[in-house]
Amino acid sequence: MLPLNMAILKFFTSGKEACRADVQDALRAQYGTFRAFSDKQMDEALQTACSNGLIAENRLEMDSSGNLIIYYKSDQEMIDTIRKYVD
Amino acid sequence: MSNLANAPANALAAKEARDKSFRKKGILIALLSGFLYGGYTAFMTHGMESGVWIDFYGATGIAKGLSAFALIYTLSALGAAVNDLCSAVWSLIYAAIIGRLGDFKRSLRTKPGRILIIAAIIGGPFASTCYVIGLQMAGSIIVPIAALNAAIGAIIGRFLYKQKLSAGMILGIVICFCAAVLIGSTGMTGLSFDGKAVLGMAAAFLAALGWGIEGAVGGYACCIVDYEVAIVIRQCTSGIVNAVILVSILSIMGGDRIGTGFRLLGAALTDGPSIWMFFIAGMFASFSFKFWYKGASMCGAALGMGCNGTYAFWGPFWCFIVIGLVFGVDGYAIPWQGWVGALIMVVGIVILAISQDKATKEA
Numbered sequence: 206m207l208p209l210n211m212a213i214l215k216f217f218t219s220g221k222e223a224c225r226a227d228v229q230d231a232l233r234a235q236y237g238t239f240r241a242f243s244d245k246q247m248d249e250a251l252q253t254a255c256s257n258g259l260i261a262e263n264r265l266e267m268d269s270s271g272n273l274i275i276y277y278k279s280d281q282e283m284i285d286t287i288r289k290y291v292d
Numbered sequence: 293m294s295n296l297a298n299a300p301a302n303a304l305a306a307k308e309a310r311d312k313s314f315r316k317k318g319i320l321i322a323l324l325s326g327f328l329y330g331g332y333t334a335f336m337t338h339g340m341e342s343g344v345w346i347d348f349y350g351a352t353g354i355a356k357g358l359s360a361f362a363l364i365y366t367l368s369a370l371g372a373a374v375n376d377l378c379s380a381v382w383s384l385i386y387a388a389i390i391g392r393l394g395d396f397k398r399s400l401r402t403k404p405g406r407i408l409i410i411a412a413i414i415g416g417p418f419a420s421t422c423y424v425i426g427l428q429m430a431g432s433i434i435v436p437i438a439a440l441n442a443a444i445g446a447i448i449g450r451f452l453y454k455q456k457l458s459a460g461m462i463l464g465i466v467i468c469f470c471a472a473v474l475i476g477s478t479g480m481t482g483l484s485f486d487g488k489a490v491l492g493m494a495a496a497f498l499a500a501l502g503w504g505i506e507g508a509v510g511g512y513a514c515c516i517v518d519y520e521v522a523i524v525i526r527q528c529t530s531g532i533v534n535a536v537i538l539v540s541i542l543s544i545m546g547g548d549r550i551g552t553g554f555r556l557l558g559a560a561l562t563d564g565p566s567i568w569m570f571f572i573a574g575m576f577a578s579f580s581f582k583f584w585y586k587g588a589s590m591c592g593a594a595l596g597m598g599c600n601g602t603y604a605f606w607g608p609f610w611c612f613i614v615i616g617l618v619f620g621v622d623g624y625a626i627p628w629q630g631w632v633g634a635l636i637m638v639v640g641i642v643i644l645a646i647s648q649d650k651a652t653k654e655a
Contacts, residue, residue, distance in 0.1 A: 208395040210518050211402060240391035241518060250518070252314050253589050257515035258454065265299035265307055273306040290404050290516050 207291065209236050210250055214287045217260050217279040224276045225251055251277060259283055314590065319645060322587025322599030328580035330606030332375070334614035335573035340371045341621075343565030354559050361546030366553060368424040369417070369538045374560045374567075376416065376531035378574030379581075383524045386578065392520045399525065404516040407509060408525045415506025416530030417538045422499035430492025435476030437496040439469055439604060442597040444504025445511075449593030453512050460647025461594050467640030472604040475633035507597045511588025519589065523582035527574075591648070598644045605634040 207215060212235070216228055223231075225247050236242050241250075254260045255277060263278040279287065296304070339345070347353035348367055358366075387393050399405040426434040443465050449455040514522050539553035561567060580603075588596030608626050616624035 206398060208398045208402065208517060208521065210395075211399075211404070211516060214516060239395075241395075241520075249314075252310075253515045256314070256590060256592075257512060259515060262296060262307070264295045265303035267300060267303050267306065273303055273310060275307065291402075 206235060209239055209241050210254075211291045212236060213247070213250055214254060214259055215291045217277065218284045218287050218291070220279065220281075220284060222263050222276045222278040224274050226274075251275075259287055315649070318587055318590030319595070319599060321583045322591055322596045323602060323641075325580050325583035325587055325600045326602035327606050328576050328583065329600070329603035330608075330610030331614075332573050332576035332580055333603075333607040334610035335569045335576065336371060336375050337611060338615045338619060338621075339374075339566045339569035339573060340367075341615075342569060343567075344559050344563040345371075345566055348556065348560075355556065358552070359546040359548050362543065362548050362552070364428050365421075365424060366539060366542040366546055366548070366556070369421060369534055369542050370553070370556055370560060372417070372420050373531065373534035373539055373557060374570050375573050375577060376527055376534050377561070378567075378570045379577040380524070380527040380531040380574075382571070382575045382578045383527045383582075387520060387524045390520060392518065392524070395518060395521045396524045399517050399521050402517075404513050405525060408513050408517065408522055409529045411506045411509045411513070412526040412529035413533055414502045415510070416526070417533045419499040419502025419506070420534075421538065422495045422502065426492045426494075426496030426499060428492070429495065430489040433489070434493055434496030434499075436469070436473035437493055438500050438503075439472035439476065439601065440497070440500040441503035441507065442594075442601045443469060444500055445507040445588070445597040446594035448504055448508035449512070449588075452508065453593075455592040455594065456648060456651040457594055458647050458651040461644055461651065464640045464642075464644025464647055465594060465598055467643060468598050468601050468637050469640075471633040471637035471640060472601060474629050474636065475604045475608070477629055504597075507584060507588055507600070508593040510585045511593055511596055514585045514589035519582050519586040522585050523578060526581055526585075527578060595641075595644050595648050598641055602634075602637055602641070605630060605637060 209232075212232055213228055216223065216231055225244065228251070229242065229244075229247060232242075241247075251260065255262060260277040260279050260283060262275055264276040266274040266276070268274055299307075344354065348355045348358070348370075349363060351358045351363065384393070387396055399408075423434075423438055426438070446455075446457055446461070446465055450457040510522065510526065517525075535557055539557060540550050543550055543553035560570075584596070584600050587599060590596070591599070608624070608630050612624045612626050615621045
């Protein structure tokens with residue numbers, strides 16, 4: 206089992222686009238009980254990975270409650286970088 | 293590949309506000325790391341002037357017969373070891389409270405975990421020892437050389453992780469460096485450039501290199517490993533390597549027996565009058581170093597380490613408040629260079645932050 210932040214990054218090596226809720230759905234079975242699995246901390250982990258060029262913002266949406274939803278995606282160069290660190 | 297240009301205007305506005313808030317938080321965290329470093333410096337300094345440490349430095353009591361080498365080098369390493377061990381305990385307790393111990397164990401077996409361990413050894417025992425050696429051999433002229441760590445971190449971030457480094461950002465770093473030189477200049481006396489002094493300056497440059505590597509590498513690692521986990525790895529590594537390996541090596545080098553270091557370590561860890569100050573210093577160190585990593589991961593090495601560089605002012609400031617005012621020890625008042633240097637540093641950080649923002653928008 207990988208540490209949570211590394212599992213988040215590994216998820217993006219598939220090359221698929223995903224928002225925070227998509228990542229949480231994919232990882233909930235293994236990491237759902239982690240305190241760092243909260244919306245706020247997951248958002249911050251994604252934004253930090255984005256500001257360091259491991260994932261990139263790909264699409265923006267507003268949900269029915271007026272909340273911003275950001276979809277992230279990694280290109281091949283980012284995927285290669287993630288794979289260098291995440292076994 | 294990005295579809296951001298087609299996003300609704302309200303979504304773009306919300307994203308811009310979110311980015312701004314993230315950026316402000318990053319700068320605040322990086323500044324806080326420098327501020328808390330001052331608290332760590334003050335309590336550790338006073339801890340090393342209290343209780344059993346008076347015997348240590350007087351070579352009396354348990355420290356009777358200690359070599360002159362040990363009084364300079366082994367005791368410095370011992371102080372760092374006691375502080376880092378206390379800080380490791382704090383970090384482990386805090387990680388347990390916030391539910392990160394599992395990820396700590398899992399991270400140790402990963403490549404980023406191993407990178408953090410190496411960064412901790414380079415920035416902890418290695419750089420700190422180089423700094424003390426530099427001070428002893430060349431005097432306080434090495435303070436500005438050691439302050440080059442932020443510039444080195446920015447260069448490493450640029451080449452290793454392709455982080456932004458514009459002309460404006462370099463100007464900001466240079467201004468911060470000049471401010472650190474001004475603050476550190478107050479203790480400069482009897483400058484000389486003989487062979488010993490040159491070796492001391494080389495040692496100080498190695499210290500700056502070590503801290504620069506740690507800031508850039510540790511900061512980047514925090515986008516892969518949670519910073520709450522990274523700090524536990526950092527402080528446990530630094531504490532154990534300082535206490536077990538460095539203190540032993542220095543004991544042998546000084547002609548004292550290998551057991552001398554462990555004997556002094558045991559005495560320091562069980563000394564009531566001083567250990568509580570090390571526990572407070574350890575708490576400050578834990579938060580300061582984790583915010584250093586976190587700030588660099590949120591802002592990039594250049595801005596993160598530039599903001600952290602305010603420790604050059606906060607160190608003397610906290611010493612003045614804690615040791616000078618609270619404990620009533622003379623000699624800790626801040627000279628005018630300290631205050632002017634702090635103002636110049638603020639200007640440097642503002643230029644650095646604005647330039648980085650501009651460079652980000654242009655990218």
